Amino acid sequence: MKKTVLTVLVIGALAAGSLGSYGKTSAAGSTDFRDVPSSHWAASAIQSAVTAGYFKGYADGTFKPGAAVSKAEMAAILGRLSDQPVDSSVSSRFTDVPAWAEEGVKAAVQKGFIDPAAYSSGKLNANAPLSRGELAVWLTNGLAKVNADYGTALKDVTNTVVPAKEYFTGNLPAAQKNAVAVAMGTRLMSVGEDKQFGIDRTTTRAEVAVLLARYEAAAHKQPADFQGLQELREVGLTGTNLKVIAPKYKVIPREMFTYYDDSYYDNAKITDDFSKVRNKELVTVTNYADVKVKNWIVISPYATGEQRSIYYPVFLDEGQNNLLRGDYYSFPEFDMTIKGTMTALQAGSLIQSPTIDALFSPRSKASSAYSISKIDDYNVGFGAVFKDKNPAYWGEGLLHFDKALVPEVKLTSKDGVNYWVRSENK
Numbered sequence: 001m002k003k004t005v006l007t008v009l010v011i012g013a014l015a016a017g018s019l020g021s022y023g024k025t026s027a028a029g030s031t032d033f034r035d036v037p038s039s040h041w042a043a044s045a046i047q048s049a050v051t052a053g054y055f056k057g058y059a060d061g062t063f064k065p066g067a068a069v070s071k072a073e074m075a076a077i078l079g080r081l082s083d084q085p086v087d088s089s090v091s092s093r094f095t096d097v098p099a100w101a102e103e104g105v106k107a108a109v110q111k112g113f114i115d116p117a118a119y120s121s122g123k124l125n126a127n128a129p130l131s132r133g134e135l136a137v138w139l140t141n142g143l144a145k146v147n148a149d150y151g152t153a154l155k156d157v158t159n160t161v162v163p164a165k166e167y168f169t170g171n172l173p174a175a176q177k178n179a180v181a182v183a184m185g186t187r188l189m190s191v192g193e194d195k196q197f198g199i200d201r202t203t204t205r206a207e208v209a210v211l212l213a214r215y216e217a218a219a220h221k222q223p224a225d226f227q228g229l230q231e232l233r234e235v236g237l238t239g240t241n242l243k244v245i246a247p248k249y250k251v252i253p254r255e256m257f258t259y260y261d262d263s264y265y266d267n268a269k270i271t272d273d274f275s276k277v278r279n280k281e282l283v284t285v286t287n288y289a290d291v292k293v294k295n296w297i298v299i300s301p302y303a304t305g306e307q308r309s310i311y312y313p314v315f316l317d318e319g320q321n322n323l324l325r326g327d328y329y330s331f332p333e334f335d336m337t338i339k340g341t342m343t344a345l346q347a348g349s350l351i352q353s354p355t356i357d358a359l360f361s362p363r364s365k366a367s368s369a370y371s372i373s374k375i376d377d378y379n380v381g382f383g384a385v386f387k388d389k390n391p392a393y394w395g396e397g398l399l400h401f402d403k404a405l406v407p408e409v410k411l412t413s414k415d416g417v418n419y420w421v422r423s424e425n426k
Contacts, residue, residue, distance in 0.1 A: 033057050045210040048209070048212075055209060067205050069205055074135065079108040096124060098127070112141055113145075136176060136179040136183040140186075166196060181232050182229065231244045231310050238273060239275055241311070250421060251272035272419070282351070282412065286346065288350060289338045291335075297315065301328070314370050325401065327398045355398060356397060360375070362394055
């Protein structure tokens with residue numbers, strides 16, 4: 001992998017008024033802007049970005065950390081990243097780039113950040129503020145240029161569950177979903193306090209200063225170094241993050257069902273590949289509804305730091321852990337077609353699994369803040385019937401490791417495939 005280093009390739013100063021003029025910089029490399037106190041959340045990153053030459057301050061001694069950055073300005077900054085692979089044969093072809101930014105935009109295109117083909121109008125809308133959604137696309141394009149596996153990751157997450165409110169409310173544009181997922185999985189970008197990624201929000205000078213440092217960190221790593229990205233890829237490809245979060249769950253060994261004849265269980269159809277049953281009609285214990293499981297998220301409540309699931313803040317509240325014997329939380333996403341009438345209790349009887357449970361939905365404050373679809377959204381109580389014939393919601397169960405607590409997880413599709421796994425702690 002070719003590493004990206006945040007050093008400046010001196011190609012000339014930007015025109016006055018584009019990113020500001022230089023502020024004070026001490027020999028030690030610290031900046032002295034009156035609107036960036038040492039307590040500012042981005043002070044260190046701003047100092048580094050100014051010292052490296054990516055930003056300038058203003059003549060009045062300010063940095064304006066909250067000011068929006070335009071597309072042309074960001075392109076010029078990205079175009080200065082040295083050691084980013086360059087394809088000189090690519091043309092920017094944009095017709096609306098100001099003269100001061102032409103070389104920078106050209107460099108950003110040739111270094112893989114901006115794909116001209118994505119702008120069918122031939123215009124970058126260069127003077128418009130850069131949105132966070134578009135910035136996610138640019139940054140992840142750049143990572144894909146540095147390391148081809150990041151490009152593969154951008155494809156792998158097409159069908160993933162993105163841990164942002166816009167995903168759960170259906171407001172995450174398909175054209176930006178993959179980039180947002182990879183940007184979050186590599187810790188380049190994250191959601192705000194409102195749980196929104198902020199697709200349409202503008203990007204500020206302070207945020208860009210921080211993102212430059214994060215980009216360097218991601219470009220120096222392999223995609224596999226980020227557990228969150230591994231989860232997003234696994235969910236995208238298979239529908240579950242089980243093998244990342246609970247790798248001790250393995251396919252049921254053949255000797256476990258030797259007491260059945262071969263006509264009862266076809267060994268070739270026993271699998272631990274969740275993609276084999278994802279979104280397929282499942283065999284149910286009761287016949288109240290046709291059931292599909294779209295996704296299945298597993299979370300360890302004990303993990304901390306970088307080992308914590310990227311989905312923890314979506315489904316669990318901080319410190320939420322009232323489980324016994326090392327259990328994990330399990331969150332399946334159901335898609336049902338009710339045949340006649342069905343109550344919540346009857347929904348819980350469809351699969352009859354403590355792990356893949358349709359009776360309860362996530363009960364955390366976090367899940368409500370993210371607007372996750374729940375069983376209660378369909379106006380049902382234990383004795384009341386569903387008001388919608390096609391409910392789609394998240395359930396909540398437990399993944400057990402203790403053999404005394406039914407650690408096996410079994411789903412059978414109507415075409416005969418058995419997803420059948422259990423913990424090695426047997």
